[in-house]
Amino acid sequence: MNHTLSVAPMLDWTDKHCRYLHRLISADAVLYSEMITTPAILQGDTQKYIGYNQQEHPVVLQLGGSHATELAKSCVIAQEYGYDEVNLNVGCPSDRVQKGRFGACLMNEPQLVVECMNSMTQAVDIPITIKCRIGVDDNDSFENLQSFIEQLAQAGVKTIVIHARKALLKGLSPKQNRSIPALNYDYVYKIKALFPELTIVINGGINTIEDAQQHLQHVDGVMLGRAIWNNPWLLHDLQNEIITTSSNTRDQVLHKYMKYCQNQMQKGVKLHWLLPPILNLYHGIAGNKKWKSYLVTQAPKRDKDIDVFDEAREFIEL
Ligand SMILES: Cc1cc2nc3c(=O)[nH]c(=O)nc-3n(C[C@H](O)[C@H](O)[C@H](O)COP(=O)(O)O)c2cc1C
Incomplete structure (x- = not known):
């Protein structure tokens, strides 16, 4: 899949209606679902949680979880539903998610992440990707990030979305965790330089076409979230500038x-x-x-x- 331009997964925002609209605006951007937990898929009303419109392709289902077997089963269902890719959330810092031992806190457990990724990859043919932070709490050195990415690469992961700020697991709300920790794009650029064979997508604080063009000199793709929610037409301009001319007014x-x-x-x-x-x-x-x-x-x-x-x-x- 071509990951040059993506719209970020955003809980309560990027539902199927939102993705349908984004697809009308951009023919090529990769669209992500909100994070859906494995119990919601395996024990809930699956159609309600992961049903989508065929027009949305290429569309990625983002999963929240850390139980290898449950993740694998969820991937099988995602593949049956026709999703183009499944992405594992290793970036969400909310208390509820931490209690469930998934999201950003998994950056402290690379072995478990590798186990999950292996189990997911073996269960299906569609690509399994990951979205992570550059670190969590004091686990924020470049060496630790490099080691995390190295273990993923060895496990066969080919595409990694990196939100270029660390998460603080205590004391900040999810919203604050999207603005208070400083952005550090250099870490992401360095990861791409060290792992040229990986597709690296950068995320966090990208607000303009110029920002996107600048990042694309260093990495393979840009992912934008809030900027597109606040101004969906930016997605049209990005499609025009960095992919190809789009037609709808x-x-x-x-x-x-x-x-x-x-x-x-x-x-x-x-x-x-x-x-x-x-x-x-x-x-x-x-x-x-x-x-x-x-x-x-x-x-x-x-x-x-x-x-x-x-x-x-x-x-x-x-
Ligand atoms: C309302 C909202 C909900 C979000 N939900 C998710 C989510 O479900 N999964 C995820 O990986 N990131 C989630 N995020 C984080 C975004 O995907 C993205 O990493 C973050 O907003 C930084 O990108 P931006 O500066 O372009 O918005 C959410 C962000 C917002 C604003």
Whole structure:
């Protein structure tokens, strides 16, 4: 898979509706699911947690877990569902995740990660990748990161997404853990230089096309999260600049997403659940604030009425 441009996994944000919208904006970006835990897949309503739209490909299922057999079983289900890749989360620092002994705290247990990756790789044919931090707590030296990556490479992992800041497992909320620890891109660049055969995707604090272009001089791919949520059209600009020209205009994206919403509403999905990903579509354009406030006030009251989008669009001066 070509990992040049990816949209980061974001819990409660990058659900299937959001990914559908992102695919309308960019034909080629790799889209990641939110992190889904293995119990949710194995014991929960699997379709609800990992069902997706065929248009989303290439799409990656991100798993949270550290039980090798459960991860392997989840990979088999992911492959049956047609996911293009499975990614293991070794970056989430939340208390709940730490209690479950997965996410970022796994950076302290490389052996267990290798065991999980081996078990997952052996279970399926699709690629198994990993998303990690550059360190956790005092385990933050370059040598430790290098050793972690080396063990993954020896286990046959070929693609590694690295969020270029460490996580602090005590005292910071997940949100603070995405901004307070300093970014250290050099660690990621050095990893690519030492392991040229690996596909290294850099993540964290990438906000502009220039940022992305700069990183791509050192690594194979860029992954953006919050910048795309706050301004989905940045994904279009990135697609144009670093991959190839994309065709849909903002209004075409809106109209195609409206069709998708109608389809979803026929299946019982409420209009206001479909709103969050598209609220920032006109970011930076005059009338954007009014568009957003019209949608958030009207949609919950008129949950089956697709016309609210056209009415809100009237405010946009484009
Ligand atoms: C709301 C939110 C939810 C997130 N959920 C996940 C997740 O489920 N899995 C994961 O690996 N990272 C998650 N992250 C972290 C992002 O994938 C990314 O690593 C981080 O936001 C840094 O990239 P950015 O600066 O481009 O946003 C989340 C981030 C946000 C803002």
